[in-house]
Amino acid sequence: MEPIPETTEAIEEFGPFSYDGDLLEQLTEKADAVESVVPDCVGLSLASCDEGVTFTLVASRPRAAMLDAVQYLDGGPCVEAVETEQVLSLDSLDEGGWQYFAQAGAAVGVASSLTLPIVVDGTVTGSVNLYAASPDAFSGHHEELARIFDAWAPGAVTNADLSFSTLDLARRAPQQLRDDYNIQVAAGILAGGRSDLEGAVQRLHDAATRAGITAAQLAATIIGLKQTSSGE
Amino acid sequence: MSVSSAASPVRVAIVNDYEVVVAGVARMLAEHAAHVEVVELDNGLPVLNQVDVVLWDTFGKVAEDVTCLRDLVRAGNAKIVVYTWNHHPDAVDAALSQGAAGYLSKGLTAHELVAALQAIHDGETVIGPRTSDSTASGEVVGNGLADWPGREAGLTPREAEMLAFIAQGLSNQEIADASFLSINTVKTYIRAAYSRIGVTRRSQAVAWAMRNGFALEAHREIAHRSVDVAGRVRPEHGTDT
Numbered sequence: 358m359e360p361i362p363e364t365t366e367a368i369e370e371f372g373p374f375s376y377d378g379d380l381l382e383q384l385t386e387k388a389d390a391v392e393s394v395v396p397d398c399v400g401l402s403l404a405s406c407d408e409g410v411t412f413t414l415v416a417s418r419p420r421a422a423m424l425d426a427v428q429y430l431d432g433g434p435c436v437e438a439v440e441t442e443q444v445l446s447l448d449s450l451d452e453g454g455w456q457y458f459a460q461a462g463a464a465v466g467v468a469s470s471l472t473l474p475i476v477v478d479g480t481v482t483g484s485v486n487l488y489a490a491s492p493d494a495f496s497g498h499h500e501e502l503a504r505i506f507d508a509w510a511p512g513a514v515t516n517a518d519l520s521f522s523t524l525d526l527a528r529r530a531p532q533q534l535r536d537d538y539n540i541q542v543a544a545g546i547l548a549g550g551r552s553d554l555e556g557a558v559q560r561l562h563d564a565a566t567r568a569g570i571t572a573a574q575l576a577a578t579i580i581g582l583k584q585t586s587s588g589e
Numbered sequence: 590m591s592v593s594s595a596a597s598p599v600r601v602a603i604v605n606d607y608e609v610v611v612a613g614v615a616r617m618l619a620e621h622a623a624h625v626e627v628v629e630l631d632n633g634l635p636v637l638n639q640v641d642v643v644l645w646d647t648f649g650k651v652a653e654d655v656t657c658l659r660d661l662v663r664a665g666n667a668k669i670v671v672y673t674w675n676h677h678p679d680a681v682d683a684a685l686s687q688g689a690a691g692y693l694s695k696g697l698t699a700h701e702l703v704a705a706l707q708a709i710h711d712g713e714t715v716i717g718p719r720t721s722d723s724t725a726s727g728e729v730v731g732n733g734l735a736d737w738p739g740r741e742a743g744l745t746p747r748e749a750e751m752l753a754f755i756a757q758g759l760s761n762q763e764i765a766d767a768s769f770l771s772i773n774t775v776k777t778y779i780r781a782a783y784s785r786i787g788v789t790r791r792s793q794a795v796a797w798a799m800r801n802g803f804a805l806e807a808h809r810e811i812a813h814r815s816v817d818v819a820g821r822v823r824p825e826h827g828t829d830t
Binding site: 548584 | 756757758760772773776783790791798799804
């Protein structure tokens with residue numbers, strides 16, 4: 358498995374995300390370890406609560422491209438969600454929606470999935486989602502797979518994500534990281550060396566809301582103005 | 590190169606975006622006031638007064654800033670001298686192509702720096718010189734005389750500069766381009782910096798930096814007998830923020 362382009366971009370541009378070594382290398386090593394246990398594994402997603410982003414590796418890029426293409430055939434719930442910038446919940450999909458997703462997942466060979474929570478000191482800090490090309494591919498391997506990620510095997514959930522929805526989350530990671538980063542930098546500019554950064558973040562959000570734009574858009578503008586004035 | 594007993598001291602303005610950096614250089618030169626007069630200290634503001642040399646410290650500067658060297662001087666024909674830890678050949682070439690009259694290492698002793706400034710004032714173009722403190726990649730380890738934000742937290746100059754760039758909103762590739770380093774080297778420095786200051790992600794690093802001397806606030810200090818922004822001659826050291 359190899360990282361999707363957005364995962365590579367997110368880690369290269371906004372990392373490091375690990376004190377000890379390169380996260381891309383670590384993810385690839387873990388993916389290799391997963392494949393040694395479940396050769397049929399076609400996808401791996403790691404979601405971090407701290408960073409609020411998801412990183413994904415797939416068995417081959419054509420698989421990811423096929424899933425992307427299927428989503429845009431004749432609309433469908435996934436396309437609708439993207440176009441209206443809504444988050445799909447379990448309740449919002451009718452039977453037809455679920456079947457569409459299942460078929461989309463099946464189109465790229467996702468027939469089973471395994472979700473494992475990562476727990477540190479009693480707190481869920483992230484999760485791992487694994488995807489395989491055959492049904493029940495992860496059966497009997499929960500403990501072994503959990504050890505690879507220091508995840509909590511008793512919390513495993515099977516087949517909760519046959520649509521490989523984490524792939525879409527991973528594609529948004531670079532922009533999400535850039536937006537979060539810009540908001541913090543802009544708050545620093547607003548705070549001007551004073552310690553009340555949290556207050557500055559709140560002021561930025563409030564101002565953006567009143568102006569009818571996103572906080573990320575306002576932050577980018579503030580940073581641009583600062584860079585322009587510094588160059589004068 | 591040796592310090593000459595010139596008739597009058599070289600008048601110098603020190604420029605950088607970080608007050609602690611500017612103050613550190615000024616302290617170093619204070620012992621040589623007979624040969625170098627620090628007329629003006631500017632962080633985030635252009636030079637106002639007539640000076641012989643603008644000592645332009647590159648800490649936290651992006652590559653595009655090099656093209657603004659000439660814009661720092663509003664009046665007069667001061668020679669612009671780059672003062673840096675980075676002696677990558679591309680960085681040197683970029684500065685010289687923008688008209689820098691000198692490219693000096695932060696590894697120089699104060700005595701060597703003064704001699705170099707005098708030589709530049711006399712019309713020479715001085716580059717380096719590279720000292721034994723330089724690494725193979727052209728990075729200067731440091732002479733213990735310079736100062737930088739985050740030093741008290743144990744940050745090395747490079748690690749501090751990485752934080753400065755992060756606080757300015759640069760991505761890792763942008764930092765690599767600004768500092769003439771590979772992106773992997775940048776990530777290594779950032780990882781080390783994170784470890785020293787106890788953070789794990791970029792937003793935390795920005796917050797820490799803003800609370801620990803990396804916030805950019807424009808400040809100008811003008812020595813006595815100089816003219817301030819309003820045209821008044823100040824009998825004592827004055828400040829303008």
